Each structure stands twice: as structure tokens, then as C-alpha cells.
Amino acid sequence: xxxxxxxxxxxxxxQDFAPEKYVRDISQNYVGxxxxxxxxxxxxxxxxxxxxxxxxxxxxxxxQFIETAKEISHLxxxxxQLSHLLSEQKGLLTALSTSSILEDNRAHFDxxxxxxxxxxxxxxxxxxxxxxxxxxxxxxxxxxAPDRFLLFEGDLLEIDATExxxxxxxxxxxxxxxxxxxxxxxxxxxxxxYAFESLYELSSLAVVNVRDLGNIKHAFKLLIFPDTRVFxxxxxxxxxxxxxxxxxxKKTRLVQEQQKRESSLEKISPARSISVDLSINSQPxxxxxxxxxxxxxxxxxxxxxxxxxxEDAVNHINKSKTYINKHPEHVGAIQKKIDxxxxxxxxxxxxxxxxxPEKSLQGGLRATRTAVRLLNQLGRSTQSCDxxxxxxxxxxxxxxxxxxxxxxxxxxxxxxxxxxxxxMCHMSEEFLRAFPDSCANCASAxxxxxxxxxxLFTTHFAKQVFxxxxxxxxxxxxxxxxxxxxxxxxxxxxDFRYQLDGALRAPLSKALNDARDKFVDSIKLRAIDEKxxxxxxxxxxxxxxxxxxxxxxxxxxxxxxxGDVWLQLTSSNLAFTKSFLILLDDCLKLKTTELLxxxxxxxxxxxxxxxxxxxxxxxxEDQKQFILKNFEFLLVVLxxxxxxxxxxxxxxxxxxxxxxxxxxxxxxxxRSTKTKYSxxxx
Amino acid sequence: MxxxxxxxxxxxxxxxxxxxxxxxxxxxxxFMYDEFVEDYEPTKADSYRKKILLDGEEVQIDIxxxxxQEDYAAIRDNYFRSGEGFLCIFSITEDESFQAxxxxxxxxxxxxxxxxxxxxxxxNKCDLEEKRKVTLQEAQDRANKWxxxxxxxxxxxxxxxxxxxxxxxxxxxxxxxEENKTSNGRGKDKNKKKKLKCIIL
Ligand SMILES: Nc1nc2c(ncn2[C@@H]2O[C@H](COP(=O)(O)OP(=O)(O)OP(=O)(O)O)[C@@H](O)[C@H]2O)c(=O)[nH]1
Ligand SMILES: [Mg+2]
Numbered sequence: 001x002x003x004x005x006x007x008x009x010x011x012x013x014x015q016d017f018a019p020e021k022y023v024r025d026i027s028q029n030y031v032g033x034x035x036x037x038x039x040x041x042x043x044x045x046x047x048x049x050x051x052x053x054x055x056x057x058x059x060x061x062x063x064q065f066i067e068t069a070k071e072i073s074h075l076x077x078x079x080x081q082l083s084h085l086l087s088e089q090k091g092l093l094t095a096l097s098t099s100s101i102l103e104d105n106r107a108h109f110d111x112x113x114x115x116x117x118x119x120x121x122x123x124x125x126x127x128x129x130x131x132x133x134x135x136x137x138x139x140x141x142x143x144x145a146p147d148r149f150l151l152f153e154g155d156l157l158e159i160d161a162t163e164x165x166x167x168x169x170x171x172x173x174x175x176x177x178x179x180x181x182x183x184x185x186x187x188x189x190x191x192x193x194y195a196f197e198s199l200y201e202l203s204s205l206a207v208v209n210v211r212d213l214g215n216i217k218h219a220f221k222l223l224i225f226p227d228t229r230v231f232x233x234x235x236x237x238x239x240x241x242x243x244x245x246x247x248x249x250k251k252t253r254l255v256q257e258q259q260k261r262e263s264s265l266e267k268i269s270p271a272r273s274i275s276v277d278l279s280i281n282s283q284p285x286x287x288x289x290x291x292x293x294x295x296x297x298x299x300x301x302x303x304x305x306x307x308x309x310x311e312d313a314v315n316h317i318n319k320s321k322t323y324i325n326k327h328p329e330h331v332g333a334i335q336k337k338i339d340x341x342x343x344x345x346x347x348x349x350x351x352x353x354x355x356x357p358e359k360s361l362q363g364g365l366r367a368t369r370t371a372v373r374l375l376n377q378l379g380r381s382t383q384s385c386d387x388x389x390x391x392x393x394x395x396x397x398x399x400x401x402x403x404x405x406x407x408x409x410x411x412x413x414x415x416x417x418x419x420x421x422x423x424m425c426h427m428s429e430e431f432l433r434a435f436p437d438s439c440a441n442c443a444s445a446x447x448x449x450x451x452x453x454x455x456l457f458t459t460h461f462a463k464q465v466f467x468x469x470x471x472x473x474x475x476x477x478x479x480x481x482x483x484x485x486x487x488x489x490x491x492x493x494x495d496f497r498y499q500l501d502g503a504l505r506a507p508l509s510k511a512l513n514d515a516r517d518k519f520v521d522s523i524k525l526r527a528i529d530e531k532x533x534x535x536x537x538x539x540x541x542x543x544x545x546x547x548x549x550x551x552x553x554x555x556x557x558x559x560x561x562x563g564d565v566w567l568q569l570t571s572s573n574l575a576f577t578k579s580f581l582i583l584l585d586d587c588l589k590l591k592t593t594e595l596l597x598x599x600x601x602x603x604x605x606x607x608x609x610x611x612x613x614x615x616x617x618x619x620x621e622d623q624k625q626f627i628l629k630n631f632e633f634l635l636v637v638l639x640x641x642x643x644x645x646x647x648x649x650x651x652x653x654x655x656x657x658x659x660x661x662x663x664x665x666x667x668x669x670x671r672s673t674k675t676k677y678s679x680x681x682x
Numbered sequence: 683m684x685x686x687x688x689x690x691x692x693x694x695x696x697x698x699x700x701x702x703x704x705x706x707x708x709x710x711x712x713f714m715y716d717e718f719v720e721d722y723e724p725t726k727a728d729s730y731r732k733k734i735l736l737d738g739e740e741v742q743i744d745i746x747x748x749x750x751q752e753d754y755a756a757i758r759d760n761y762f763r764s765g766e767g768f769l770c771i772f773s774i775t776e777d778e779s780f781q782a783x784x785x786x787x788x789x790x791x792x793x794x795x796x797x798x799x800x801x802x803x804x805x806n807k808c809d810l811e812e813k814r815k816v817t818l819q820e821a822q823d824r825a826n827k828w829x830x831x832x833x834x835x836x837x838x839x840x841x842x843x844x845x846x847x848x849x850x851x852x853x854x855x856x857x858x859x860e861e862n863k864t865s866n867g868r869g870k871d872k873n874k875k876k877k878l879k880c881i882i883l
Contacts, residue, residue, distance in 0.1 A: 162690050206760030208746060212714065212730040221729055225763040247726065250757065 007043050009050075088351075089306075094235040096302045124293045125149040132173060136182050138196040148175050152245040153303070154238070156231040161221070164214050170197070170231070174245055177253055178202055179222075200224050202253050207246050209239075294323050295334065301341035305348060313345050314374045342378065349375050353387035355394045365392070365430040372434045385435060385442040389449040392427045396453060399423055400460075409470060413461065413478040420457050421485035424450065428492035447494060454486075454496050458503040466507040472515040476586040479504060501592050508590060509598040516602040519583060520609045526572040527613050532623045535567040535574055543567070546574075553581045554641050560633065570617070573630050576610045577638055584642055588649040596650065603642070604656040610634065611664055618671070631668060635661050691733065691740040694854045695764060696847065699786045700771030701779040702750030705806040708837035709771065710747045713847050718838050725749050727761060736851055743851060762793040767800035767854040769846055772821075774805045774834065775813040780821065787828060800853035801830045804846050809836040 011017065030036050128150045129143045142148075152174040158167045171194045173180040178201050182194035200222070208221040210230065218233040220243055233239040297320045304313035320338050324331050352371040368388060375384035403416045428450070435442045465478045486500050537543040543565050550557050555577065560568040567574065583606065587599040611634060617627040639661050643653045698706040707725050712718055714730050730745045748761050762768075770786050772779040783803065791797055803825045805816065818834070825832035831849065835842040 162693060164690075203757075204760065206727065206757060206764075208727040208729045208761070211728045212732070214731065223760055223764045225760065228764060243726075254757070 007039065007046055009046065012046065089308075090234055092348075093238060093306055096306050120291045120293070124291070124296070127293070135192065136171075136173075136180075136194045136196055137185055137192045139180065139182070142178075142180055142196065142199050148177060150175055151249055152242075154242070156233060156242075159213075159216055159219060159230040159232050161213075161228055161230040164216055166232070172231075174249055176202075176249060179205065179246070202246075202250050203257075207243060207250075209243055290323075290327070290330070290334070294320060298334065298337040298341055301338070301345065305341070305345055308348075310345065310349060310370065310374050313341075314377050317342055317345070317378070346375065346378055346380055346383075349378075350380075350383060350387060353384065353391055355390055365395070365427060369430075369434065376435070381435060382441055382445075385445050388431065388434060389445060392423075392431075392449070393453065396420065396423050396427075405464075409465060409474055410477045410481070413465060414481055416464075417457075417461070417482045417485045420453075421488050424453060425488050425492065428489065428494070432492065450489070450494055451496065451499060454499060455503065458500060462504070462507050466511060468514070470511075472511060472586050473582065475508075475511050476589050479508070480589050501594065505592070505594050508595055512587070512590075512595070512598045512602045515583065515586075516605050519579065519602075519606045522579070523572070523576065523606075523609045523613055526575060527616075530570065530572050530617070532570060532617050532620055532627065534562070534626065535569060535571045537565045537567065540564050550577070553578065554645075555581075555637065560629075568626065568629055569633060570614075570627075570630055573610070573614070573634065577634075580606060580610070580638070581641070584645060588645060591649055600654055600656045603654060604660055607634075607639075607642075607657060608660055611660070628668070631664070635664060691742050692855070692858075693742045693744055694851050695744045695746065695766040696850055696854070697746045697748060697762065697765035697768050698771060699748055699758075699762075699768055699790070700750055700804075701773075701776075701782045702752070704750060704771045704773040704776070704779045705837045706750060706769075706771050707747050709769070709804075709806060709835060709843060709846070710745050712837045712840055712843045714745070716840070718840075724751050734851075736848065736855065741851065741855070743847065758789060759793050762790055765790075765794070765799075766857075767850045769802050769804050769850060771804045771806050772816065773807045774816045774821075775807050775810050777815045780805075780816040783824070797829075798857070800850055800857055801828070802846055802850050803828070803830055803832045805832065805834040806837060808834040808841060809839045 026039055027036070030039060129148070132139060132150065133143050136143075150173060154172060156170050156172055158170050159165065160167050169184050171182045171184070173182070178199050180199045181197040183197050185192050185195045204224060206223040208223060210216070210219040210221055213219055213230070216230070216232060218236050218239045219230050220233070220239055222229045222231070231242075233242060297316050300316050301313050304310070304316065317338065320334075324335055349371045353368055353375075365388075368391060372384045372388055375381065399419050400416065403412070403419055405412055428446075431446055435446075461478070461482060465475055483497060483500065486497050489496055535546075537546050543561065546567065547557055547561070557567060557569070562568055580603075584603060587603060591599060611631075614627060614630055614634065617630075618624060620627070639657065642657065646652075646654045646657075698710055700706050702724060703722055707723075707728070708719055710728075710730060714732055725747050726749050728747045730747070731742060732745075733740060733742050735741075746761060746765065748758065768790055770783050770790075772783050774780075787801075790799065790801070803821065805818075805821050807813075821834075822832050833842050833846050833849070835846055837843065
């Protein structure tokens, strides 16, 4: 007959395990209760382990679920941000395209044709082409072709003309003689944002305004035999602009080519052929002309803003300002336009910094650097500082909300204060970096902000920590923690410890009073069981342990030992000593000049309560000698230790306590002369 | 966004050609939206698309309405290349526009390099009978000479508007079928199919 195996996981979880049979086998094979009991224990242990594992698994799954949920919500917020950005972008593009079609362009075009300074024109053109070269991969040959210059550029969405579906985004450059299509460059994240796709001669392509293509709006077609490509613009205005620009370019090109043909016959200089008819009505007297780049600045700004290249925009503005300073004449109209664009830019930048529930703050403060710096460069440091700090506040709030109120109070406070002050340090760092030679305004705004955040924190802290059930030790631990955290801010030149202490003074005095009351109560409680006999520690090792315990607290009790297990102190005095030393430690840790009074009072009152209680023991004539020894311990040994510690922390001894001790010493002296008992310490 | 799986019906590309102001846009808009536009606004190049039932079969028509004005003449080639069939319009009230059709015809044949290209000669504004300058006979003669149908229309009264578009699409469709056959099978019988006869009163 086969003996049933010891119970284990593999056996119990095997496919053909039959519980009844197993139990039957066991009861047949094991004789006697003990053996069965053993088996039962083993099975029980297995059961416990299994249920533990199960719990662990459930917990782990739960944790994973929570993590996943968090991730999802992060993603969600990011999607929101993205859609927000897109809609912003769209709005901006529409606004820009309408405005530039209605006003800027016409005036601009006329002005441009009056321009004679060819060298400057060429310079500017070179610059533009150079930026294209930087942005577009594989376009070297296109850009370096002689006599080519850029007229217009923009983003378009290519549509599949037969399926009516979007294919891809393209960035299109219109040159005087051709049209270049570039794709979004997905593999390089750097400067090369686009990759060259194709170049079409203007003369080989035809533009068609798409009036009706089902649900596709704002589209136009390019017929490039044998292909037809359809592009969608962001708005009707933008489409109109594209159609006009291409049309104009084509016409100009056509005229140019015809002129060239004619000139080769008639030998007329073709150089200014385009402007011939347009400049007829220009006044004969000298007209002041600005360089092209300057006249183009409003347009450039539009482009930069639309493409969110704020940095370039600010550069343009600065450049134009230097120019305006040098040539203050005839700049009125353009200056006004530039100012307008600058305002738009400032608005955009400020929007970047605004606190928005839809915007995720994942990027952190780092993400604000550019916007803040640019606003500062534009002379808007007050606003940027304001927005920056508001953003900090909201980030701090979010961070704090993430700290869960779980575990002990001190764990929570440790976590929370670390989050608050680490963030504040980080924000200070970021602030100093963003506003380095900050005007007095910014610096003071920062101090006000930090102080405000600190009050918010202390209010919350007080609510969490100062509760009747919280022990003084816990309170002390928390306060010490926060103080040390607060000290970190000193590195950034702001010391808020005074403010912190000030805010905590009232609740701390109250906590000290409460602790004192509780302490006195516990003395009274211990008095009920007092038998006025030495403590019996039962065993030698018990005694040794006790001595060791007090030695750690700073007291040598060896002189109070009698026999193997006795201590010549009452159990209540022994207990008092320990709690008093703990109280003393807490008090000294909490010590501030303002709190010293409360601390002195607490310590003295507690000590006094114990002395008074011992005094009652003296009524018991048999124990007088023993009790006097206890007095000696309290008044000499304990007080000495207390004063040493006190002095270490404050620099002087506690007067109140000394006074109390002296009072008692003289009282006892008086008594001992009345009676014949005396003690050597008196 | 529409799903990729939707198979779009066959697409026929029609181009409206003819001098400025003869009513190319008017005909297009009448066909597309059943409306007549009184104002004259010169066109550059507009395109329209519409789904229609052609003899029970759903097809798409893509209309490219081109510019009649002379200053666009130089860039016409690019447009004409994309056409599968042409409506060559003149106004029966303007002889000059009728004379211009000759030039359009030649340009199309040159660009498409195909004398069988689906093509209709269209005399528009036939509601203005009292101002007629081009007789039915001379228009019909020219169409016969080219081997194409001649139809008179009015964008204003909608007379024969659908007809010219549908007739042209039938020709394009037939032409495509024939091309498919010849590219699949073999032997090309170019002259087998005679053009539709003109039907006009
Ligand atoms: N009475 C009448 N007027 C017409 C008819 N068709 C067009 N018109 C008018 O003729 C003028 C020009 O018509 P459009 O359709 O714009 O001419 P178009 O051929 O498109 O001209 P372009 O775009 O310049 O090439 C408009 O004022 C129309 O109202 C028609 O059948 N009858
Ligand atoms: Mg038209």
C-alpha cells in the first residue's frame, strides 16, 4: 500500500487530486492523534500561505491597475493639451491670413516694387534661402539655383483626390520660378524639420480653385501633368492667399519670360522689367526707402508667430528696434505694424504661461523658460514674473494633492513637506535663473509668493499635526522636520524660519500646555498604585536591561542597586524619570526664544507635580529613608542631567527649575531637622 | 475621416473651354446647383465634383471650369492635359466667340494628341434668339467637319444643360471601356465607333 505523500502545493494542485481519497489515505496510514495533528498543521500552513499569496496577487493587480489608470489620465491630459494647441494654432492661422490679405499685402507689394536697392534685396534673399537650407533636408540644389528667391511659404494638408481623405501634411515653398513641396521630417527631431519631396516649375503647373469637393473645404488643386494634387488650407482666406500668390508668381514669370524674349530681339535691359508698369505713377522726387528686410518684418513676424518660432520673432523685433532707433524718419506705419505684432506675440507668450486646466504641467517649469526669457526681452518681466509665480502655485497645489494622507502623521508630514520644499527650492532656482538680474519688483513678488505658499502650507500643517490625539513627540518630530526643510530655502537667499516659527508658536504653546496637563494626569494615575517600595526587576538580566535603558538616557543608576534584582527607587519615580527625559528632549528640540517660557513652565510644572507626590510618601514614617533617597535622586541626579541638557540647548540653566529644587531642598531640610531622620545629601 | 475602404465611383474629367463671357461658368453652376448667375465674374480655374446617375450607374463628374479671357491663354495647356472630355462653348450671340472655337479645338487636339477625344460643340445663350449672330447651319457644319456633336443650350432656361454633360460623359465612359478592351484584348478599331449624331431642332 502506498503511503500518502506529505501535503505540498504540487500535490494539492495536481489535476487528479481527489480530496476525499487523500483524507481517507491519511487517516488510514497515520496512527495516533499527534501524527494527524501534524498533518493538519501542515495543511493549515499551506492554506495560510495560499491565501497570503492570493492577497498579494490581488494587491499587485490592484496596484498595477492604479498605475495604469494614472498613466491613462496622464495621456488624456496630454491629448487635451495637444488639441488645445492645435485649435490655438488654427485660430492664429486664420487670423493671420485674413489680416495679411486685407491690409498688409497690397500696400506692401506696391512698396516693394519701388525698391531700388538691389544689393540689399539680394542680401535678404540669401538670408531667407539660408534658413530654408537649414530647415529642409536635401534641398541644397533647389535653394542654390541662381536667381531664385522665396515669395511665400506655408503648411498645407494634402488630400487624396479620389478618396477624399487626408494624406499628409506638407510644407510648401513658393519661389519666383517654382514650387517646392516638403514633407514633415519624422526621423530627425533637430533643425531639419522638413524633407524635400519635389520641385515643380511654375510654368509646368496649373492651379485650380476647388469650389466643390464634397466635404473637403478650402482646397485647391495643382495640375502637374500627369498628376493632380489636392491641398487643403486651414481657411478660405488662406486658400485665397495661396491662389493669389501662385497666380501672381506665374504671371510675373510669364511677363518676365516674354520680356526676355523681346529683349533679346530689341536689346532692352530686362532688369527692371517687372516694375516698369507699376512704378509709373511713383513720384519723381526722392522717396525714402527702407531696406527690404525691415519692410518685411511684419510679415516675418506673422510667419514666426504662426509657426511658434517665438525666438526668431523676438530677434526680428529687436533688429527692427535697432533700425528704428537709427532711422527714426518714415517708420511710423511699419513701427505701428510691428508694435501690433509684438502685442500679438506678447499675448501668445503670456498664454503659454497661463495656468490652464486643459494644459498638462508635465513639462514642468523648464517648459516655461523660453516664454519667460522672451517676455523679459520684450520688457514684460513684471507680467512674466507674475504668470510664472502663478504657474508655480498651481503646480505646487497639484503636487500636494498627489500626496496621499496615509500612514502615520509624521510619515505624511515628511512626505508632504519634502514635496513642498523640494518644489519651492526648485522653483526658486528656476526663478533666479529666469529673472537673474531681476528688477526689485520681481524679487519682491517672489518673496511675497514664497511667503504666501509657506502660510498655506503651515495652515495645512497645523490642521494635520496639532490635534488633541497627537503626542508631543510626534508634533516635535514633524516640526523639526519642517524646520529643516524650511532651512533649505536659505540657499536661495530667503529665510522663512522666522515666519514658520511665528506661525507655529501659538499652536505649539498650546501643545506644550496639553502635554503638561497629560503628564500631570499620568503622575496622578501612577500614584493610585503606589506602594512606596523599591522596584523589583525580577531577574538579574531584567535589572541589567533596566540599567542599560537608563544609561542610554544619560543616567547611571548603579548606586541604587541592592541585591540582585532591586532598585532603590519607586516604580513611579522610575517611570517619571523616563517620560520626563523624553519630554525634556522634545521641549529642547522645539526650543525657540519665544517658546522658552512655555517650555520652562511645562518642565517645572511636571517636575513639581512629581515632587509634590513624593512629598506625600514622607507621611509614611517607615519608608522615610527610602523616600528621601528617591528625593535625592530626583533633586540631584535627575536635575543635574536635565540642566546639563538644557544648558547644552539654550546656553544657560533653567532658573525656574533651580528655584523649585532649592525650595524643596530647604523644605526637606526643615523637615529633617524637625524629625530626626536625615539624609547625607541634605 | 472617411474610411479607405469606400470605393469611389468612376471619375470622369470634363473641361469647359471657350471665350470669356460665353457662359461656361453659368452652364457649370446650372448643372451643379440648378441656379443661374446673372452677374459676370471672370473665372481663373475652378473645379467642381458631383456624383450622378449615368444610365443607372453611379459615376462622379469632375468639372474644370477654365478662363476664357485672353490673358490666361498661355497657361491653358496645363489645364487641358488633365481633361478626358471637353465642352467647347461659344455664345450664339457673339460671332467672335464662335470663331475662337477653332483655336480651342486645335489647341486641345495638339495638347491631347488624340483626334477622337470626347468633345461637344456647344452654342450657349440660345434663349437670346433675337440676338443670334451665329446660325445653326454654320455651327452644325463646323461640328460635322470635326466629327463632333453640336448642341444648343441655355444656362438661363436650363435647356439641354444636363444633356451636354450627360452626352459627354457617355462618350468618355465608352471611350474608357474601349481603351480597356484594347489594352486587355488586342486589335484597335478606331473608326468603328461613329460619333453621336447631332440632335437639335
Ligand atoms: N441670357 C443668358 N445669359 C447667359 C447665359 N449663360 C451665361 N449668361 C450670362 O453671360 C455672362 C457671362 O457668363 P459666365 O458663365 O460667367 O461666362 P464664362 O464663360 O464663365 O466667362 P469666363 O469665366 O470669363 O471665361 C453672365 O452675365 C451670365 O449671366 C445664357 O444661357 N443665357
Ligand atoms: Mg467663368
